[in-house]
Amino acid sequence: MYKILLCLRYLRTRYIALASIISVMLGVATMIVVNSVMAGFSNEMRDRLHGFLADIVVEARSMDGIVDARRQMALVEDAAGEYIYAMTPVVEVPGMITYKDPITRETLTQPVTLVGIDPVGKSNVGPLRSCLDSYNPVLEGGVVVREALRGADEVLGWELTQTAAEYRKWRVEEDRQLLREEGLISPLEDPAGTPTTAPSEQPIPVPDFDDGPIEAPTELVESGAPGVDEAPDLNDVFNDRPAAQRDPSEPFAARVYLGEQITSYQTRDPKTGAISKVSFVHPGDDIILTTVQAATPPQPISINATVVDIFRSGMSEYDGNLVLMNIEQLQEQRGMIAEDGDAITSIQIKLHDYADAEIVEQKLKAAFPPGLVSVKTWEEKQGLLLSAVEVETAILNVLLFMIIAVAGFGILAIFFMIVVEKTRDIGILKSLGASSGGVMSIFLSYGLGLGIVGSAAGVGIGLLFVRYINEIEDVLSMLTGRKVFDQEVYLFKEIPTQTNISMVFWVALGAIAIAVLASVMPARRASRLHPVRALRYE
């Protein structure tokens, strides 16, 4: 009884103990906040990675793909049909994108991954609609600045939105105006689609492409004038088509959803710190895609394509790399269409329950001839990234636990001081018949008390912080006049958090254990004090 009474009294009257409580509290709170935010981020990241990859991907080992999508999918269906919710064929090849800076009119080329999809099928295996610009309102600082351009129930397809079509018309007109001003076409040579430039025997130098609209080379090609750099390739591209005159405001047959970060970048105003996005390509613009044909040796091909939409998954791995294209066009251009069935490079599969992934993976591996395809879950495909995040979290936890360990050493030092200060009281207690164990347990329970109070306060503060983290961020942003968490940078609307009850429990328990461990040494010292020497201690 006296142990508890004295322990409580010491807790209440020793203000120095408050220092240990605060250090334990801060350690616990930091660990909870950091873990929650890390878990939130990694969860969000997993969601996004997962979303775009589907649950399981069956991939051909060769870029040339495997023939007959329908037969392969039937094979998958036979092997593990009961687990599968949906699947879609995909053609995935590396390529390049060439687009034009609308201001300087320079052409820019970048490496990308071309992914041929069927939008409806793709949306069945993962979220697509929520990533496309035209289906979602545009927000700026939490205010809707543009409503969604398409209704949520509109079927996914490759049609331009009204806005994009109008933009395209305007763009074509602008380009023509520019050409006219530069004397490259005479006003009489209008309207659309007429060969605009020099005769074929006089190749147009590179800058001319730069100055012309992207359609221009195509038109040249269509009229059989290999006038520009890209002309030979483009010639190939459109060789198998009737060289009909086409309306430049009419989009190309190849349509793409363009990853947001491929053709845009962010700038930060050095004065205000505000971040703004600069986009080179908008829906309705044309681009050139370059890739290789499915043949040996692979022949480079270039494809004229019209951007239908911009997609934004939130993962820069995807947004800065993927160009989603209508699969039949990609197959056609790459020569993957054959009589015995169109070739594909992979099949994306969504399961009813991701828990079955391993079984399905095994079944599919067995179903396909060895060496032909690789079957991977999305986690295996993104294994490096995911394990990097895990390692990061683990290291962070170790470092943060050090903070609590430091708090433990603080407790140790403070307790030694308190034991010295209480030496005479220890003598008194012993003279009244208190055992050494009893004296020891006063200080052990004192440590326990400190740990419990510190942990409880830390858990409380940590959870409150996590709960109101976005409000706190708002206040901090207001005070500093600069966005602390800029959603433009992180691509999150708000700071994602996920609090794991067992994590909170272990953190609190760990902190309490450290507080008790730190008090063992001082408590033993107290219990070993000789009563007479303790009583004489001044």
Add this chain to the structure above:
Amino acid sequence: MRNEILTMNTPLISAQAIEKSYAKGQMKVPVLRGAGLTAQRGELVSVIGQSGSGKSTLLHVMGLLDSPDNGEVMLDGRRIDNLSPAARDQLRNHVFGFIFQFYHLLPELTLLENVMAPLMIRHSFLGFWRQRKQVRTQAQEILQQVGLDHRMKHRPSELSGGEMQRGAIARALIAKPEILLADEPTGNLDASTGREIMDTLIRLNEDSKLTIVMVTHDEAVAQQAHRIVRLAEGRIATLGHEEAA
């Protein structure tokens, strides 16, 4: 009456041929060199001597706060100095009551809690909880006896020296000890307060037949005991009943 007590055969407590030395650096400093002391049930014995004569050490050895290097301490004819630590703790709690020169109340506790402390130590948490009301009443009664019932909620730092010493006596009494060991109980008090404390002790001895062994260096205080034992350099100098002599 005193003669009757003196003629009782087995002394309640006796320390025989106690030797004790302390290590001071490399040197061994002897404090007790064969000193001994007995007290009969109900006797009030004072031990007097110069500073460093070993009188406090003798008291500590008798009260099991310290162990002798040589010699024996007997309680009611049974040897107690070689008992296990747990048994020694029990004896200190049940049999001995201590009063110190510097009162030694616990500063974090109120006077009432200080007085209850020996019973808190004696009982387990649950045991104490069950009889907490009884213990509280008991402590209040004892504080009333020593005239401190108006000071129960005060911390020791808010009390005067005399009040603290009376509080310490109350604390020693609540455990219903058989022997009260007082180490210079008046040493830190002015003459009149010291007299009050002595009156209290004498009254306890006379009314409750409490055996008291008191260490002092004050001749006048020592004279109030039944018997005086003089210590010099760790040995008994004079043994006798000076009051009677």
